[in-house]
Amino acid sequence: MHVRSPLLSSRHSLLLGSSSRSDFALHALDAYQRGDHIRALALIDRCCRAFVPDAEHYRLRAAINEALGAVDAAERDLASALKLTPDDLALRAHWLRVLIDKESERDFAALAAGIFRDDRADIHAAVVARAFAAGETPHTGRHWLDGETIVLHCLWRGEKTIALTLRYGDGRKDSRADNQEHLIDVSGQAAENYKGAFDYSMRTSLPWPDGADRCAFFWPSGEAVAPPILRPVVEGKRGDARETTAAIAAEATPRPPRRAKREAPVTVLIPAYRNLPATRDCIEAVLREPGHGKRYDVIVVDDASPEPELSAYLRDLSAAGKIRLLAHARNMGFIGAVETGLAETTTSDVILLNADTVVPTGWLKRLRAAAYAADNIGTVTPLSNNGDLTSYPVPFGEAPMPEPDYLALIDATAARVNAGGIVDLPSGIGFCFYIRRTCLRALGFFGSDFLTHGYFEDVDFCLRAEEKGFRNVCATDVVVGHLGSASYLDAKRGLVLRNQAETLRRFPDLRRHTTWFMETDPLATARHRITEGLWPDVVRAHTAVVSTCVDTAAGEELLRNLQELQGLEEPLEEAWIHIAPEEHGAVTTLAVKVMGMVGRLPIALPLPASESGRLEALLRTAGVKRIIVLAGEAPSPDVLAIAERLKAEVDAVLVEAPQTAGDLDTALTAWSDLLARAGPIVPGCAALRDALAAHGREPVHAPLMTLERAPPASRPAAGRPDDPLAIVPLDDGPAAFALVRALALKLNQAGRDTPLLVVGETLDDAALMRLGNVFVLGKVDPQEWSAIVATYRSAGVVVPSRRLLLADSRISILAGLPAPIAAFSQGLFAELATGPYDLALPPDAGDEAAAAAIGTWLAHL
Numbered sequence: 001m002h003v004r005s006p007l008l009s010s011r012h013s014l015l016l017g018s019s020s021r022s023d024f025a026l027h028a029l030d031a032y033q034r035g036d037h038i039r040a041l042a043l044i045d046r047c048c049r050a051f052v053p054d055a056e057h058y059r060l061r062a063a064i065n066e067a068l069g070a071v072d073a074a075e076r077d078l079a080s081a082l083k084l085t086p087d088d089l090a091l092r093a094h095w096l097r098v099l100i101d102k103e104s105e106r107d108f109a110a111l112a113a114g115i116f117r118d119d120r121a122d123i124h125a126a127v128v129a130r131a132f133a134a135g136e137t138p139h140t141g142r143h144w145l146d147g148e149t150i151v152l153h154c155l156w157r158g159e160k161t162i163a164l165t166l167r168y169g170d171g172r173k174d175s176r177a178d179n180q181e182h183l184i185d186v187s188g189q190a191a192e193n194y195k196g197a198f199d200y201s202m203r204t205s206l207p208w209p210d211g212a213d214r215c216a217f218f219w220p221s222g223e224a225v226a227p228p229i230l231r232p233v234v235e236g237k238r239g240d241a242r243e244t245t246a247a248i249a250a251e252a253t254p255r256p257p258r259r260a261k262r263e264a265p266v267t268v269l270i271p272a273y274r275n276l277p278a279t280r281d282c283i284e285a286v287l288r289e290p291g292h293g294k295r296y297d298v299i300v301v302d303d304a305s306p307e308p309e310l311s312a313y314l315r316d317l318s319a320a321g322k323i324r325l326l327a328h329a330r331n332m333g334f335i336g337a338v339e340t341g342l343a344e345t346t347t348s349d350v351i352l353l354n355a356d357t358v359v360p361t362g363w364l365k366r367l368r369a370a371a372y373a374a375d376n377i378g379t380v381t382p383l384s385n386n387g388d389l390t391s392y393p394v395p396f397g398e399a400p401m402p403e404p405d406y407l408a409l410i411d412a413t414a415a416r417v418n419a420g421g422i423v424d425l426p427s428g429i430g431f432c433f434y435i436r437r438t439c440l441r442a443l444g445f446f447g448s449d450f451l452t453h454g455y456f457e458d459v460d461f462c463l464r465a466e467e468k469g470f471r472n473v474c475a476t477d478v479v480v481g482h483l484g485s486a487s488y489l490d491a492k493r494g495l496v497l498r499n500q501a502e503t504l505r506r507f508p509d510l511r512r513h514t515t516w517f518m519e520t521d522p523l524a525t526a527r528h529r530i531t532e533g534l535w536p537d538v539v540r541a542h543t544a545v546v547s548t549c550v551d552t553a554a555g556e557e558l559l560r561n562l563q564e565l566q567g568l569e570e571p572l573e574e575a576w577i578h579i580a581p582e583e584h585g586a587v588t589t590l591a592v593k594v595m596g597m598v599g600r601l602p603i604a605l606p607l608p609a610s611e612s613g614r615l616e617a618l619l620r621t622a623g624v625k626r627i628i629v630l631a632g633e634a635p636s637p638d639v640l641a642i643a644e645r646l647k648a649e650v651d652a653v654l655v656e657a658p659q660t661a662g663d664l665d666t667a668l669t670a671w672s673d674l675l676a677r678a679g680p681i682v683p684g685c686a687a688l689r690d691a692l693a694a695h696g697r698e699p700v701h702a703p704l705m706t707l708e709r710a711p712p713a714s715r716p717a718a719g720r721p722d723d724p725l726a727i728v729p730l731d732d733g734p735a736a737f738a739l740v741r742a743l744a745l746k747l748n749q750a751g752r753d754t755p756l757l758v759v760g761e762t763l764d765d766a767a768l769m770r771l772g773n774v775f776v777l778g779k780v781d782p783q784e785w786s787a788i789v790a791t792y793r794s795a796g797v798v799v800p801s802r803r804l805l806l807a808d809s810r811i812s813i814l815a816g817l818p819a820p821i822a823a824f825s826q827g828l829f830a831e832l833a834t835g836p837y838d839l840a841l842p843p844d845a846g847d848e849a850a851a852a853a854i855g856t857w858l859a860h861l
Helices: 010-016 021-033 037-050 055-067 071-084 089-101 108-113 121-131 276-287 308-319 333-342 363-371 404-417 437-443 457-467 492-506 509-520 524-538 552-560 612-622 637-646 664-670 672-677 686-694 734-749 765-769 782-791 809-815 827-831 847-859
Strands: 139-146 149-156 161-169 180-187 200-207 214-218 266-272 296-302 324-327 349-353 377-384 422-424 432-435 471-482 543-547 576-584 587-598 601-608 626-631 649-654 681-683 725-727 756-758 774-776 797-799 821-824 839-841
Touching (some): 021 037, 021 055, 055 089, 071 089, 089 121, 180 200, 266 333, 266 363, 276 296, 276 308, 296 333, 308 324, 333 457, 349 363, 349 437, 363 471, 377 437, 377 457, 404 524, 432 437, 457 471, 524 601, 576 612, 601 612, 612 637, 649 672, 664 672, 664 686, 681 686, 686 827, 734 847, 765 774, 782 809, 821 847
Parallel strands (some): 266 296, 266 349, 296 324, 377 471, 626 649, 725 756, 725 797, 756 774, 797 821, 821 839
Antiparallel strands (some): 161 180, 161 214, 377 432, 422 471, 576 587, 587 601
16 A cells, blocks of 8 residues: 655755746656655646646646546646647547546537547547437548558448548649549448447548649548648648749848739628528628629638528529629538639739628728738738737627627727727738738738648738738728637637647747737727727716725625625616726726626726826716725725716725724724715625724625635544645735744744645745745635645645735635634634634734644644
């Protein structure tokens, strides 16, 4: 039987205080290999939480969590590792195996599509068996390149022998007469590994056909076995058919193209595959634009849609002369559809438009103006609710598709406040992608030899355009609605993983440029102008909440539950305004947010803290008649003055004492102006309610929070001497650090073997760890506290906070821990340490006295 070693041993304790990330990882691996899983988890936990982890660190933590039976934690770690190394097939196989074992409710058919090589046949078999167990799919397949050899793997039901069709040639132009087609008779073997999902399995290897650009295999029904496979490419070289013009290729340095004598006509190119409602909305919005058939035309490519209704709709539009329809006999993927459309355009500029977008009135004229704002502009992307780098209103994120009238209002506002505005981008985004003909002509083609099926080709194109001297810009006066993933949905995960890594390999500076763009956020000014321009038309809110909490995250958590607060007589309406200070270095801004969607989109606007006049104007325009101060620190005099001028009712919700207040009497003195102006006063906890009543403050309502402590029903079972004492700091300030240090020294002096496991961050992690009996995990989400206390079998929990907290949702999480707790008995903490095995520390106890009391308490647990 293996005997578990201490979490911290004298052999490693001093080393860990100054260890690097790799040191922690190596010690974790050593402990894991010795079967010391608790120590291994602590070491790799520290590595993943306190440093910037690599995929291998997440992977090791996943293996340790698996060994400890924490399957959900293991799956999360493997998913994190995959984000860092999406092309690691062995890692992907490990993740899939965990999903299968835990019987996850995932789309296994989409996952199976992402396994495109045969490194782990057992994993592929298990995923396919889960994906197709219902027996509704007659066949599935995959292929990949091994050097210049095609490896084909097919699974099917029915007859043992079937005839597959191999088509190859110039895959960019499906209609070329020199494309070749051959029938291949294949005979399968019993698919025993696939647990009844399919009858037969076949794997074979074929040489790459001479002169072929792409190859594709098709079932007898005409369906593609898998997306087309590209020819093998020699690094740094392309085939003659895809060379750029000799004049441009011969230039020693890129230079912008000359201005065209006149602007080219425009073709709107829409690949369509699934989702008739979204496709109909997209096309009808485009056709509402004036000038159809004169200033622009529309080409729609039906990429062998599996929805008959969609294909019929497109045929009707074509018969009516509203669109030009090109139809694939088989699915070619997004990029195949784009190339089919581009082959029909030779002189026009092109707008690639996803079928799940909705364009506003006047969009084309403004995009075109942005494209011709300078000679060297090659591509233009508008703003969008779901536009990645060009997203509005959530920077670099996603927001729901706006309601139609609201989308029109946003776009009209952008056209007014950002007229003619352009901002350079690291790369354009393909949901709505204007390409000038000069740029297309210079690059020669849109798709990439290196990528497949429709993800990252827009990025690849933009980076190649940049190499030729073209700019990729955002038109900040156009806003296009984008639903996201409405057409080529099923295989997205696998395709993104496949193409992302290849793009970064070929353009290693992309990550650095994109990171710089996101950190500096050049689009922020344009976004803020739109929001401030929209405000008078869309924001109507009776209530504003001014938060002055020191801990913004804790205040935000309370805000999420504010409508249910028992102390408020009048509940909040659906939309209300939240105002909170934010520190940006030496600059303080006020983050003004509308809580509750406006037209399905969030509204947020940062204001300089000194510009109280702008804040007052926003609140007055919104119709604010009630201001709730969620205190913390005493609000600024400007806030109370604004409330006075607006004739707004003021509620005081007191959730934490000012930082300088050591007791409730001092806190009440600091809040005197607020309390004098406030109508309803809501205390955070019972102790504050009693203090307010004692000072004659009325009206005082029921406390905001009360704790329901669930301490152990009996004395905790005797553990091992080396079971850790958990320390849960609510902040990383000097007071918590000093108490943890005093406790560590006290236990060392007493010769106690109990290590201290800090479940969070401190002021100086390394200094504490050098003491020899302290281990600091690093940043921990409060929702993880219970699992960590249980996993490490902590003897008890110490909360070293000396802050006078009156309402904090994190304390309610502490109250639910099934372990004895030691905490200072003040504010809401007075309701925490109330169990028979808990320790209530006097609020005025010094560090030495508190450490001595905790040591005595620990000895009796």
